[in-house]
Amino acid sequence: MTETLQDETREAPTLPLHMRRDGFDPVPDMAAMRDDEGVREVDTAFGMPAFLVARHADVKAVLADSVRFSNESRRAFDAPGAPKFSDEERERMRAGNLLGVDPPEHTRLRRMLTPEFTVRRMRRLEPRIIEIVDDHLDAMEKAGAPADLVADFALPIPSLVICELLGVPYADRAEFQERTSKLLDISLPMDERMDLGRASRDYMADLVARAQAAPGEDMLGMLVREHGSGNDGDLTTDELIGIAGLLLIAGHETTSNMLGLGTLALLRHPDQLALVRDDPAAVAPAVEELLRFLGIVHSGIPRTTTEDVEVGGVAIPADSLVILALAAANRDPRVVADGDRLDITRDAAGHVAFGHGVHHCLGAPLARMEMRTAFPALLRRFPGLKLAVPFEEVGFRAFHFIYGLQSLPVTW
Incomplete structure (x- = not known):
């Protein structure tokens, strides 16, 4: 097992405690901090002071309280070395980003998007998701072993699904995937990541402009027709750009890393x-347990306290950053027995892999549908699936906001 940088010539930064992993597991120091202290003052990945919250009950309490723990943080723009932005620039960058706003603004935006992510809507998408999965399995089978499961399966399937849902040209996938991967890589210099963010926004602005000129049947077209300029509850162009950018990144980065890392966990x-492959009733519980066990989203968006608060018996002053150790919380022995062990037969309900409260992941039904389709289809198509390299040589993406694998060489 290796933890790798995309550019091995760069010096690896010091990872914050909540991002440190030993393979699938939070490092022992993280578990000890959760079990002994629960809350600790730390530095963020960008050198800013913050309070790290690790116990499951405390994490859920913070996530449930958007009044005292705000997502509308201006502190995120104050990291050492960050460029200075005007208030107008900050508002434009925040517009449409559901993760960066609180109610009632969040409520307004989410109400427009929720109909597209209901379980009923996902069931209508299921035949197309099955087709996309089967097409990629056919291509893998035709090309023959060995294969890189990340490049050939885990990454392209969610990318194609979200591209079709949003109305993003799939031909652009290589460009936006590379840009997004670098954007989420904290080992890159901040100025380079800021440039990538601007390029990403420019790309989404072009897509929105095309949708405004000729709205299609996809989600962007729907938003333009039903909520664009001139309609009740207008969305501004900046909000459309922000919504599209968030959904594109979240829609392929999270599920693709779950598919890669989840397959590796099952191979181990x-x-x-065998249960996931052979028993259809085992698939849905297995997906929930993999979500809990893997905890690919390290922390989500940092919160800012709007007043003096107390969490886990620790006083936190107003205007403090609060970081949530989601992976550690999902293994808290207070809520799950033997949480460091993968057990797909357990009831993993209550995990915080999709967050909690008003910011609970909008795309959770889509992610679950993709995983429930892809895992058993892959394992049935290749019943002899196995690693093509020793486990110790598998490269983990340690320096990304979303944990995953660089590649996963497999054979069958």
Whole structure:
């Protein structure tokens, strides 16, 4: 097992405690901090002071309280070395980003998007998701072993799904995937990541302009027709750009890393892999347990306290950054027995892999649908699936906001 930088010539930064992993697991120091202290003052990845919250109950309490723990943080723009932005520039960058606003603004935006992510809507998408999965399995089978499961399966499937849903040209996928991967890589210099963010916004602005000129049947077209200029509850162009950018990044980065890392976890537990492959009733619980066990989203968006608060018996002053150790919380022994062990037969309900409260992941039904389709289809198509390299040589993406794999060489 290796933890790698995309550019191995760069010096690796010091990872914040909540991002440190040993393979699938939070490092022992993270578990000890959760079990002993629960809340600790730390520095963020960008050198800013913050309070790290690790216990499951405390994490849920913070996530449930958008009044005292605000997502509308201006502190995120104050990191050492960050460029200075005017208030107008900050508002434009925040517009449409559901993760960066609180109610009632968040409520207004989410109400427009929720109909597109209901379980009923996902069921209508299911035949197309099955087709996309089967097409990629066909291509893998035709090309023959070995294969890189990340490049050939885990990454392109969610990318194609979200591209079709949003109305993004799939031909652009390589460009936006590379840009997004670098944007989420904290080992890159901040000025380079800021440039990538501007390029990403410019790309989304072009897509929105095309949708405004000729709205299609996709989600962007729907938003323009139903909520664009001139309609009740207008969305500004900046909000459309922000919504599209967030959904594109979240729609392919999270699920693709779950598919890659989840397959590796199942390969390391052959008895549980067999259950997912052979028992349709085992698939949905397995997805929930993998979400809990892997905890690919390290922390989500930092919150800012709007008043003096107390969390886990620790006093936190107003205007403080609060970071949530989601992976550690999902293994809290107070809520899950033997949480460091993968057990797809357990009831993993209550995990915070999709967050909690008003900011609970909008795309959770879509992510679940993709995983429930892709995992068993892959394992049935290739019943002899196995690693093509020793486990110790598998490269983990340690320096990304979303944990995952650089590649996953497999054979069958």
